[in-house]
Amino acid sequence: MANVTGAIRDTISISLFNRGQAGKIFEEVKQSGAKVVMKNNAAECVLLSPDEYIRLMDEVNDARLMAIAAQRMEKFDPMNTVSGDELYSELGITKEDLDSCGEVEIE
DSSP: OHHHHHHHHHEEEEEHHHHOHHHHHHHHHHHSSEEOOOOOOTTEEEOOOHHHHHHHHHHHHHHHHHHHHHHHTTOOOOOOOOHHHHHHHHTTOOOHHHHHHHOOOOO
16 A cells, blocks of 8 residues: 555646646655656656666666676686786786876776
C-alpha cells in the first residue's frame, strides 16, 4: 500500500501549472526528487531535481562502464600482457621520467 500512496503523492496534474502553482510544484520536486506530471490521466513527463538527475545519470554512466569492462574481460588473455618495465623500455620511458612527473590524481 505504501507504494501506491507514494505513486499518488509523486504525481501532479498539468492543470496545476495552468493555475500558477509551478513554484510550489518545483519546491515539492526539490523535496521529493521527482514528480510525474499527468495530462488526461496519462503520464506526460517527469520532473527531476538537479541532484536526482545527476544521481541517475551517474548510475547510467557507471552501468555503461561496467558493461564495457565486462566485455573487455571476456577477451582478456593473460598471455598477451606485458609488464610495466617492458612497456617503459619499449616506449623509452625511464624511472627519472616517471619521478619528474610528480603525483598524478586519477578520478
